[in-house]
Amino acid sequence: MSFTWTSAHRAELDALKERYPSPKALVLPALWKVQEQEGFLSLEGIEAVAELTGYSKAEVYGVATFYTMFHLQPQGTYTLQVCKTLSCALNGQGTILDHLKERLGIEVGETTPDGQFTLTQVECLGSCGTAPVMQVNDTLHEHLTPESVDTLLDTLSDKGGSL
Amino acid sequence: MIKDIRIVSRRFNLPQSHTLEVARQHGAYRSIETLTERTPEGIIAAVEASGLRGKGGGGAPTGAKWRLMEGEFDGRPKYVVVNADESEPGTFKDGHILSKDPHLLIEGILLTCYALGAHDAYIYIRGEYYERQQILQHAIDEAYEAGILGQSIMGHDYRVDLTVHRGAGAYICGEKSALLESMEGKRGHPRLKPHQKEPEWYFGNPTLINNVETIATVPFIVTEGADAYRQYGTERSPGTLLFALSGHVNRPGVYEAPFGTSLMEYIEHYGGGIRNGGTLKAVIPGGASTPVLTADEAAQARLDYESMQGLGSALGTGGMIVMDESVDMVEALKNLMAFYHHESCGQCTPCREGTGWVDAILARILAREGNRDDLKKLLDISETMNGKTVCVFAPAASSVIDAMVQKFETEFLRYLDTGGAA
Ligand SMILES: Cc1cc2nc3c(=O)[nH]c(=O)nc-3n(C[C@H](O)[C@H](O)[C@H](O)COP(=O)(O)O)c2cc1C
Ligand code: SF4
Ligand code: FES
Numbered sequence: 001m002s003f004t005w006t007s008a009h010r011a012e013l014d015a016l017k018e019r020y021p022s023p024k025a026l027v028l029p030a031l032w033k034v035q036e037q038e039g040f041l042s043l044e045g046i047e048a049v050a051e052l053t054g055y056s057k058a059e060v061y062g063v064a065t066f067y068t069m070f071h072l073q074p075q076g077t078y079t080l081q082v083c084k085t086l087s088c089a090l091n092g093q094g095t096i097l098d099h100l101k102e103r104l105g106i107e108v109g110e111t112t113p114d115g116q117f118t119l120t121q122v123e124c125l126g127s128c129g130t131a132p133v134m135q136v137n138d139t140l141h142e143h144l145t146p147e148s149v150d151t152l153l154d155t156l157s158d159k160g161g162s163l
Numbered sequence: 164m165i166k167d168i169r170i171v172s173r174r175f176n177l178p179q180s181h182t183l184e185v186a187r188q189h190g191a192y193r194s195i196e197t198l199t200e201r202t203p204e205g206i207i208a209a210v211e212a213s214g215l216r217g218k219g220g221g222g223a224p225t226g227a228k229w230r231l232m233e234g235e236f237d238g239r240p241k242y243v244v245v246n247a248d249e250s251e252p253g254t255f256k257d258g259h260i261l262s263k264d265p266h267l268l269i270e271g272i273l274l275t276c277y278a279l280g281a282h283d284a285y286i287y288i289r290g291e292y293y294e295r296q297q298i299l300q301h302a303i304d305e306a307y308e309a310g311i312l313g314q315s316i317m318g319h320d321y322r323v324d325l326t327v328h329r330g331a332g333a334y335i336c337g338e339k340s341a342l343l344e345s346m347e348g349k350r351g352h353p354r355l356k357p358h359q360k361e362p363e364w365y366f367g368n369p370t371l372i373n374n375v376e377t378i379a380t381v382p383f384i385v386t387e388g389a390d391a392y393r394q395y396g397t398e399r400s401p402g403t404l405l406f407a408l409s410g411h412v413n414r415p416g417v418y419e420a421p422f423g424t425s426l427m428e429y430i431e432h433y434g435g436g437i438r439n440g441g442t443l444k445a446v447i448p449g450g451a452s453t454p455v456l457t458a459d460e461a462a463q464a465r466l467d468y469e470s471m472q473g474l475g476s477a478l479g480t481g482g483m484i485v486m487d488e489s490v491d492m493v494e495a496l497k498n499l500m501a502f503y504h505h506e507s508c509g510q511c512t513p514c515r516e517g518t519g520w521v522d523a524i525l526a527r528i529l530a531r532e533g534n535r536d537d538l539k540k541l542l543d544i545s546e547t548m549n550g551k552t553v554c555v556f557a558p559a560a561s562s563v564i565d566a567m568v569q570k571f572e573t574e575f576l577r578y579l580d581t582g583g584a585a
Contacts, residue, residue, distance in 0.1 A: 027348030
């Protein structure tokens with residue numbers, strides 16, 4: 001496998017470089033773009049970021065593993081990130097999680113066999129006032145109930161797993 | 164009786180409040196139109212005189228912090244960084260500013276840059292705030308198109324460029340030096356603090372970091388004056404804060420109130436009281452890093468720095484987690500410690516190991532496999548975590564453990580006396 005920036009990403013990164021005192025600042029923005037292109041961070045993608053920023057591959061790899069939102073493995077089409085922190089726990093996140101496990105037939109950290117859904121638990125999503133919440137890829141879903149979760153999963157399945 | 168006062172939230176309820184058009188119709192950027200009639204010193208002096216305190220959790224005086232940026236620093240560029248990492252459980256106020264009034268934040272950033280002689284500003288936003296980032300970026304794009312940001316801001320001979328920098332899911336990057344490490348393309352490890360007061364450093368250049376809400380308060384102070392801000396709040400906690408309510412209240416949300424407001428009145432007035440007419444058991448007053456208050460303590464509490472300190476807790480971010488009598492406090496502490504264990508950056512042994520041990524002991528207690536020694540062990544570990552680490556993450560965790568175990572000991576004992584090897 002090899003990694004090449006899309007021309008749009010390459011241009012964006014070149015423009016962004018002007019905004020910072022050092023190309024080293026581009027590590028996070030560039031890792032985000034790799035993940036956008038590949039769905040996760042491949043070693044080749046990490047190498048491309050190292051080249052761009054002047055850090056070593058090992059340094060960039062160390063950064064990639066530090067941040068929970070970067071994935072070193074391919075994910076399901078939809079990553080369900082159920083908030084498990086206190087305000088959500090006080091408002092029924094346990095019921096939501098159990099419901100998801102049962103409906104999808106998987107445990108936390110697993111992906112459905114068809115590759116559609118990955119179930120994860122995350123810490124506070126900064127939306128405690130609308131608990132319980134979960135984020136599906138980049139979209140936040142609030143005031144969850146087992147029924148609203150069902151509706152949501154039905155809609156996503158209807159899309160046949162394509163975003 | 165509570166009177167609604169809106170300084171930062173005054174445009175929140177307008178339809179399309181996040182757009183440049185609506186924001187400008189309702190006063191946005193007026194302070195920038197006349198910017199160069201003011202002196203940088205005048206702006207700094209107003210912020211200083213207002214008594215504004217940092218709204219990211221620590222409450223440090225903003226004026227004094229800005230003064231640290233004065234001087235030449237061998238001609239090195241100065242930077243302004245806005246902390247929009249907002250990951251403290253129970254805290255969701257900055258997200259409201261980003262999505263409901265991003266132009267207020269941009270106006271504050273322009274004033275701050277001009278006052279401090281900075282030309283490049285960054286907003287470090289937590290990775291999970293994707294939708295809020297889209298709204299913010301749209302506002303920034305609009306501001307560039309309108310000539311509000313860029314080479315000559317609103318026609319003045321002054322450049323400001325503003326860039327959004329997206330984090331990637333690490334709570335510790337909210338700590339200012341970890342945030343800068345992250346912005347330098349590294350792991351978010353907090354730096355050792357210097358002994359004397361100095362600015363922060365971004366690639367070795369003097370840098371100011373303030374919270375989103377702190378910066379969003381600056382336009383009011385500059386246009387209305389320091390006294391206008393000081394007329395609200397208390398002597399030592401002047402002004403207002405966007406307090407947030409979550410947990411067992413009828414109307415959770417973000418509501419601005421003057422410092423010094425009674426905590427219970429706030430819960431009644433804005434939160435509509437405890438959910439289902441229940442009774443209050445405890446409140447975590449300022450985000451998950453602040454020690455819990457019992458219902459009796461909450462009844463005496465006022466929402467300001469001094470009152471909270473007097474009760475052995477802290478105002479923190481003002482994000483209150485309200486718990487009714489149905490809550491099992493052992494489970495609540497376990498929930499918080501799982502958070503701490505997960506988010507420790509791992510640099511310091513007492514923090515990395517301590518949070519893990521506490522989490523494991525609590526799991527054991529909850530499984531009714533604990534014994535009475537475990538409570539002492541929890542407090543011992545907690546003591547080891549206090550005051551011996553690079554940043555205050557571990558001491559905060561320590562204070563959270565102590566308060567829960569000491570104030571709700573009987574609940575812990577119930578687990579220990581009915582099972583296990585007690
Ligand atoms: C563990 C930890 C997490 C923090 N998280 C945040 C945060 O998410 N947002 C924030 O503004 N400040 C946070 N802070 C405080 C920052 O270090 C810094 O003091 C603050 O951003 C300064 O802005 P202010 O003076 O305007 O409050 C955190 C501090 C610590 C120790
Ligand atoms: S106290 Fe914890 S979070 Fe802070 S630097 Fe040490 S290990 Fe990291
Ligand atoms: S606790 Fe779930 S969003 Fe904050």
